[in-house]
Amino acid sequence: MTPALEISGARARLGRVEALTGASLCVRPGEVVGLVGPNGAGKSTLLRAALGLVRLQAGAARLGGRDVAGLSDLQRAALAGYLPQERRVGWNLPAWRIAALGAANRPPRPAREAAMQALARVGMADAAGRGVLDLSGGERARVLFARLLATAAPLLAADEPAAGLDPDSQFLALELLREEARAGRAVIVTLHDLTLAARACDRIVVIARGATIADGTPREALTPAVLAQVFGLDGELIDTAAGPVLAARRAPA
Amino acid sequence: MNALRLNGLLAAGLVLLALLGLALGEVALGADGWRLALQPDTPQAQIVWEIRAPRVAAAAAVGAALGLAGAVMQGLLRNPLADPGVLGVSAGAGLGAALAISAGLAAAPGGVEAAALAAALLAGGVLTALAARFREPETLILFGVALSAFAGALTSLVFNLSPSPIATTEILGWLLGSVANRDWGDLARAALPMAAGAGLCAYAARGLVMLTLGEETAALSGLPMARLRAAAVAGAALLTGAAVAVAGVIGFVGLAAPHLVRAAAGADPARTLAPSALAGAALLVAADLAGRLIPTEQELKLGVVTALFGAPLFAMIAWRAARSWRG
Structure with missing residues (x-):
């Protein structure tokens, strides 16, 4: 293989x-x-x-x-798919949009679905609409991890x-x-x-x-x-x- | 807010301000005057369509260019302090204009403007090459600061060595920025670089949101980041250079416009582009109108008005943003 x-x-x-x-x-x-x-x-x-x-x-x-x-x-x-050690996020986008960046090469709807699914898996489904800079450091790390999971x-x-x-x-x-x-x-x-x-x-x-x-x-x-x-x-x-x-x-x- | 609604509101505001810009000025037209202005070859028509209209259009075009360039720079550099001047393009364009004026090119129509645009393109070219070589935004900002300081020093040198006080005054006036006495020809010359710059910025927009997670995440996102980054820098340089060529160095609009719309447009840097352009246009048309209407012995320069009114407004936005950060 x-x-x-x-x-x-x-x-x-x-x-x-x-x-x-x-x-x-x-x-x-x-x-x-x-x-x-x-x-x-x-x-x-x-x-x-x-x-x-x-x-x-x-x-x-x-x-x-x-x-x-x-x-x-x-x-x-x-x-x-790559999750860098660097956890800095430039703009206060909602968590689901950050996660959806992992599926950016898919159309908006499937990308959003993949993002919501990934957020649910890391236990952040409830925070999907919250600004990523308003989250705690650990929560933000989980959202970024969800972005990795959302890649194909x-x-x-x-x-x-x-x-x-x-x-x-x-x-x-x-x-x-x-x-x-x-x-x-x-x-x-x-x-x-x-x-x-x-x-x-x-x-x-x-x-x-x-x-x-x-x-x-x-x-x-x-x-x-x-x-x-x-x-x-x-x-x-x-x-x-x-x-x-x-x-x-x-x-x- | 819904993007369409926000852009619609801003566009409506811009149209309203532009109509005011056509209606108001040193000469009061009155209802009768307006009827005459719509007929060919009347003095009223000349005032409205040959003096006021190009001036309003120039203010709108320059404001839109600066607002868009500012939004692209803030997105590219992930820095809310970035503006069209941060890369040194406006300082370079200012230097080009100062050199042209002291070389006596001011008499030739479009000579100073062409020199300013050429200098801006040179600066933009250097920065585009650097942006392709260096990924980190900090590096690009530092190069911009260096370029800005160098161009500023050379401009001071031109002042220093300028043989005639007339040229010095003219350079200073130009550096303060104005859209007075612009004609349709000035605008036509700037249209191509502005359109090209706007096109490049629109192309780069999809890369900006990816850059929010840093250069390395963006590099593995599948987007052609090197090309998008170069397009963003080149586009902002074209817009800024063309804006400076039309109206001189006008600070603040490029910094403030994205901040004005960000609360309504959302954090996505790509979605601030169009509203920032519209807000920049509206701001500059309003500033030009204020400069015309505020009774002073010499008409207030556009650059002076934007900073005079823009700075306190900007401080207010910063104040409110800081309060929301504290939660």
């Missing part, structure tokens, strides 16, 4: 910083892949490079098997979808992404909460200093050695009735 997203040997600079130093990532239809790593590891840059938003100095980025640099705006949008692309790329959400909404967001994967979409998501990542992701890719360190099931990727080396944590994933939980503390210096 053609991967929905594939980036390999990626090298890229952001200004003077070597942001990517040989990172690789592959996401297939039907799976949720978690991209984890410490602050500044290059998670967002890798995601943006895979979507063609950062120019690669070396390596290749493909969406749906096609070189991302050669895609038109329309082709790229048809292959990937076969790949969903979400940068920190759980940031700023209450615990219940964090679980809900990841559960919704799992539903999308079950429906056949490919999902790539960056996360900081390793417990959440271990529970929600089929596969986890760990990156540090712009390079891929580990890639496998949560158990395979988040080993005590990786936790120590990449995150500076002394700990492990332990199984509980609710699912795996990261039990860890800062590693002694």
Whole structure:
């Protein structure tokens, strides 16, 4: 099966910083892949490079098997939906209009229906008519997440979808992404909460200093050695009735 | 408010103000005068159709151009402080006019206007290229500020080195802005760049609402954002350049018009475009009328009137908006 997203040997600079130093990532239809790593590891840059938003100095980025640099705006949008980490909204549009921007390439009526459906799924149906700048930060994040759900692309790329959400909404967001994967979409998501990542992701890719360190099931990727080396944590994933939980503390210096 | 209704109301207001602009002036016409004005080759007809009408039309066209350019700039830059001057196009056009006047081009019909438009197009071209290269609105604003300051400094230099006080006075008068003594030829020359600018802005409109979520979301929305962004900058530059070429540098209308209509038009930047153009036109026709009717020894310059009345009005809008933000 053609991967929905594939980036390999990626090298890229952001200004003077070597942001990517040989990172690789592959996401297939039907799976949720978690991209984890410490602050500044290059998670967002890798995601943006895979979507063609950062120019690669070396390596290749493909969406749906096609070189991302050669895609038109329309082709790229048809292959990937993207939720950036940036949550700023310029104008105080009603929540449903923000969500409907995810379906902007559909006619107004279906776009509106897709938006209302997505808002209902994130529990924001009642706020559909409210100005998005009048909402709380977490509510706004849910509306923006609904916009991602309203896209029809076969790949969903979400940068920190759980940031700023209450615990219940964090679980809900990841559960919704799992539903999308079950429906056949490919999902790539960056996360900081390793417990959440271990529970929600089929596969986890760990990156540090712009390079891929580990890639496998949560158990395979988040080993005590990786936790120590990449995150500076002394700990492990332990199984509980609710699912795996990261039990860890800062590693002694 | 429903977009059609809002635009209808604004258009009706504009027509009313335009009729007042035809009816009122230094010479009172009276009922008899109006009858004569509708006949060919009477002095009354000359006053109404050769003096007042082009003046009203110029005020409306310039106001519409500035209002539309302001709305597009605010949408593109996601910044309520943006106006047609923010990119330095009006400062560039002002410089072009100042250079033309000091070079003695004022005697040639349309010479100063052509120089202003050429300078605006040059500035607009540079900015369009920069907009294609840099996605972030902040970068574009900073380039605009730099361009504006540079053009302003060069204009001051022209003043500084100007050999004749007559040229200096003429430049100053031009920079203050006016639509007095405009004829249909002046308007005809500005019509093409204004229409082209409006067309480009209309094309760019669908990109503005997507930009509300930032450059990267817009980049993956399927819209040809690079082209839409360039169209918005080029369109605003054409409108501003043509407006300055017709009427000199008139501040404020481009900033205020979008704010005047936003409460009624809604937050969608694309839907503020048409109402902003209509509101800008109405504002400038009203300002020109006020300039004509307020009895002063020298007729008040249009740029002076817009800022004099516009600024307090604008402060009131800001006051009310701030109250609603506090909830």
